[in-house]
Amino acid sequence: MEAGLRKRSSVGCKAFDRPPAYAGGMTLPAAAPLPSEEWSALLPPALQPYEARLSPERSLARVDGLLQLVTEPHPLQDRVDLALAARDLAAFLNDAERQAGANFHLAHLLDSAEGLAAARLAASQYEHLRDPERERQSLYRVAQLAPDPREALVAAVQATELARDALDGALEEQALRRSAALLMDLEDHAGALGAARAALALAGEDAARQHASLPLLLLLGDLHLRAGDAVEALAAFRAAAYLVNGQGTAEQAEALGGVGRAYLAQGDLERAGKFLEKATEVARDLDAPALHARLLNALAAAQTDPGRVSPILKGSLALTGDAPRLHGETLLRLGQHAQGHGQTREAREAFLEAASVGQASGDAINEAEAHAGLAALALAQGNAEAAVPALRRWGELQASAREAQLGAQRRVQDALRDAQHGLALRRERREARDTLDSAMDQASAQLQELQQLVSRWRGTSMLDPDSGARSREYGVDLLRQHFRRSERTRAPLSLAVVAVEFPGAHSDVKDTLLESNVMTAVARLLQRSVRDTDTVARFDQFKFMVVLPDTDVAGARVAMERVLLGVTQEDWAAQGLTSPATLAVGLAARGFIQGVEQMIDVADAEQYRARRQGPDTLSVAC
Incomplete structure (x- = not known):
């Protein structure tokens, strides 16, 4: 390699003997710390032991x-x-x-x-x-906690729909059970029955889920009894009784009592009495007076011996002091039994007390039944004058009860409408977000495509058409970017200016084709001799600039010596030259240089220094 070079390297230092601006190991001042407020643990003192894990x-x-x-x-x-x-x-x-x-x-x-x-x-x-899973679980929790049945029903219906869409059978079953209970409270027995049936169907053959659906079976039996379907009620109560057989719990008492009431609705008093007797025995050992009283009332209705009815009902009355509605219902049964057996005075007293209890507790249904009983007693005794006030009050209470029932139905309809409206709005919000996301993705893709087009445009428009190298504008712009990065990171940066000399280069008669061939050959030689990260650009009519980022003077010298060796081995005759082309290379590193233009000027000055010293020469600024 040394044999193939002529006066390849000299160093010009006289004009640039200033020390580097960062000589002596001086470093940039550290950034001042941002002000930060004192912050103590968020946990209160009682929770400080947990801090060790945080x-x-x-x-x-x-x-x-x-x-x-x-x-x-x-x-x-x-x-x-x-x-x-x-x-x-x-x-x-x-x-x-x-x-x-x-x-x-x-x-x-x-x-x-x-x-x-x-x-x-x-x-x-x-x-x-x-996150639809957590969303529907949160909605179900709203349905559990909301004190307003309408709000709770809205949340339960929405949770049901979302669970059904997600094929989440377990949560759908729970939400349906909650809906059935809420509809039962709102006196929508048909809706409650439909929800209960759907929930029970989801349990399928899973024994654990069926056992968890025990309250649902009991509710389903009650709903079937209210609908007059004693056969379906009996099946539901039997299934519940099978699940709790021998447990001695309130659920067992309710299940056995339900079987008895189903037989009672079918007119089978003997079987009804047996199951209700067993149910009352279980309830007697529990601290559940209301349950015990309801079972006693049903047992009284199953008696074939009229003499046993009154003691059973009076025993129920003793248990219902804290349950006004049940107390009033028991008084009505007692009055109706006395009325049916000619015990007018006992019947009247029971009806009067039932009316008083119903009025005090706001139970319009029991109060209306009590006034109907009083009116019937008065009419049976031929006292029409006494029957008129009772019938008038009965009519008022019936109208009030009817209005309350219509109000409950409106609440159910409003809740179902609100639930569907909320789901529709949710779908619209979801679709709007999906549309927005799709638009954003499309815009991002278009922007990326545009950036690629711009990059390709810059790559093509910033080329020198005569040599195939980058244009001067591109080279200077890229040098400016690397210079800023070098200042910021203190990474090395070198720049070479390469002048081309060949016969006829500076003659008055221009040979455009010859010039293009020679400059293209030199551009290819430069590109072969440097790294892919380095950039070769046309600097002037007969000059190139080579930007060498992350390269110090020693590394740049090696690259340029490789260029000088290559130019001596090129077949210039093939380019139309009668004698070889020669190069003069000026090399400068950023070092003490304070700007891009100064760096270009230094490298160009070194190129002229190399040209004065002879062909194929390298001159380095230090």
Whole structure:
């Protein structure tokens, strides 16, 4: 290699003997620390023992640690306080997902209005986060906690629909059970029956789920009895009785009593009496006076001996002091029994007391029945004058009860309409977000495509058409970018200016084709001799510039010497030259140079220095 070079390298230092601006190891001053406020642990003093398991920094890792503690079997109040701390910190850090998680935990820890508020918020947040599983679970929690039956029914219906769409049979069954109970409370027995049937069908053959559906079976039996379908009621109560056989629980008493009432509705008094006797025996050993009283009332209706009815009902009255509606119902039964057996005075006393209890408790149905009984007694005695006030009051109460029933039906219809309206709005919001996301994706793709087109345009429009190298504008712009990066990161940067000399280069008669051939050959030689990360650009009519990022003077010298060796081995005759082309190379590193233009000027000056020293020479500024 040394034999093939002529006066290849010289160093010009006289004009640039200034020391580098960062000589002596001086470093840039460190950035001043940002002001930070003092921050103590978010946990109250009572929860300080948990700090050992938490990150001391105000970070998402700390939020995750708090939420993990919430899921562990710590005291309830501690878990609530931990969830509150997690929610506050997640809000400070603006993390919506963790805020929703904290609200979700609070909703399931608290049975109060705070838990209901957290459940509502969690449902809204999970819809926004597109987490349908947690969203429907939060809606179901709203259905469990809401004191207003209408709000609870709206949430239950929405949770049912979302669970059905997601094929989440377990949650759909739970939501249907809750809907059935709410519809029962709102006196929509047909709707409750449909929901209960659907929930029971979801249990299928799964024994565990069937056992969990025991309250549903009992409710289903009651609904069938109200609908007058004693056969279906008997099947439901029998299934419930099978699940709780021999347990001695309130559920067993209700199941046995239900079987007895179903037989009673079929007119089978003997079987009805046997099952109701057994049910009352189970209830007698429990602390459930209301259940015991209801079973005694049913047992009284199953008696074939009229003499046993009155003692049974009076025994029921003794248990219903804290249940006004049941107490009034028992008084009505007692009055009706006395009336049917000619005991006018006892019947009148029972009806009067039933009317008083119904009025005091706001039970219009029992009060109306009591006044109807009083009117019937008065008419039976021929006292029409006494019957008129009772009939008038009966009519008023019937109208009031009818209005209340219509109001309950309207509430059910409004709740179902609100639920469907809410689901429709949710679908519209989902579709709007999907449309927006699709538009954003499309815009992003178009932007990326445009950027690629611009890059290709820059790559083609910034080429020198005569040599195939990059244009001067491109080279200078790229050098400016590398220069800024070099200043910022202190990475080395070198620049070479390569002048081309060949016969006829500076003659008055221009040979455009010859010039293009020679400059193209030199451009190819330069590109072969440097790295892919280096850039060769046309600097002037007979000059090129080579930008060598992350390259110090020693590395740039090696590359340029490789160029000088290559130019001596080129077949210039093939380019139409009678004698070889020669090069003069000027090389400058950023070092002490304070700007891009100065760096270009230094490299160009070194190129002239190399040209004065002879062909195929390299001159380096230091």
